Amino acid sequence: MIRLVGTVFRPARPDELAECGRIWRESTNDYRRPLHLAEIPDELAPIGRLHAHTRATDPDRFVVAIVPADGAERIVGFGSAVLRGGSRLWFLSMLFVRPEAQGQGLGRAILERILPAPDPATSLATGIDSLQPISAALYATYGMVPRMPLYDLVGSIHRPEALPDLPSGVTPVPFETVAAGPPDGPGHGELAALVDGLDRELLGVAHPQDHRRLRLEGRHGFLYRGPDGGALGYGYAGEVGRIGPIAVRDADLLEAVVGHLTSAVPARGAIAVSTPGATIRLMPALLAAGLRVEDFPILLCWDRPFADFSRYLPTSPGLL
Secondary structure, eight states: OOOOTTOEEEEOOGGGHHHHHHHHHHHHHHHHGGGTOOOOOSOOHHHHHHHHHHHHHOGGGEEEEEEEETTEEEEEEEEEEEEETTTTEEEEEEEEEOGGGTTSSHHHHHHHHHSOOOOTTOEEEEEEETTOHHHHHHHHTTTOEEEEEEEEEEEOOSOGGGSOOOOTTOEEEEHHHHTOSOTTSHHHHHHHHHHHHHHHHHTSSOOHHHHHHHHHTTOEEEEEEOTTSOEEEEEEEOTTSEEEEEEESSGGGHHHHHHHHHHHSOOSSOEEEEEETTOSSHHHHHHHHTOEEOSSOEEEEESSOOOOTTSEEOSBTTBO
16 A cells, blocks of 8 residues: 655646556556456557646646655646536546555545536536446535446447438538638638537537547548538547547437448548437447447436537547
8 A cells, every 4th residue: 555645736747647647547457357357458648648638728637646755756646627618517537546545535635626616607527437336426425426328339330221321401511621711711710610509509518629639639520511501510530430529409310420420431440439328329220330339338427417418429438
């Protein structure tokens, strides 16, 4: 057990994010190993990119816990949260403590330092592994009660006919086409306004900083326009196989949008879709198309309703 005497809490530095990724992997494998589940591989680039993004947008909410060790410092835990929509949505992206430092209240101490000031207008939310009952109890004491499963469906589309085509009159338009012209041109402003409007309607907040991250990482975005040219939704797909986020005004459009994305952006390997339990037909359609449920579900937790997850698919369990 690591003694926590003299623990210091402070914002993480960029050169400490790799160690935070290792703590995430070490702690996750610690509770998976006794259950004879496959361990998280030593491939930390994706989690490193997530950490770099959340630290860049919310540096004061990415906190590390440090103890003195042989005249040096050792990171024993970290937490990362983001505040979106001004202060309307606080989302806990990560909170992990080294196995040998657990059971001493360190997780709660980190959480207390990144929670927002009490405000009835702010929703608190997070996603936790359903294998973590201790975490579920901790977050529930702050009102973030498990409300909905989030399944990761993974694999290849062997039966594309299981996913319907886009309805007649619905046109997918690549973001690059909508935002053609100079960065300060009218197209960019129109795209931002349409995407922000969909996010406010379905997620409760706009989060343009997260959309910028998706485009910088090479994920391809599409705007879905109706017969009158109005925005019916948007969706992202990446060549690495990750589908989402997706937002649609009509839940009946969801399976067709996923089908379009999987065909419009061919993946180099398996695809993955984070699928909320509130979607009515998407999970059966994806299973019929050839995907499988990967691992145990994530539990989405919140203290008050803030989003319509029957029409919104998150980016990943670590970022809405």
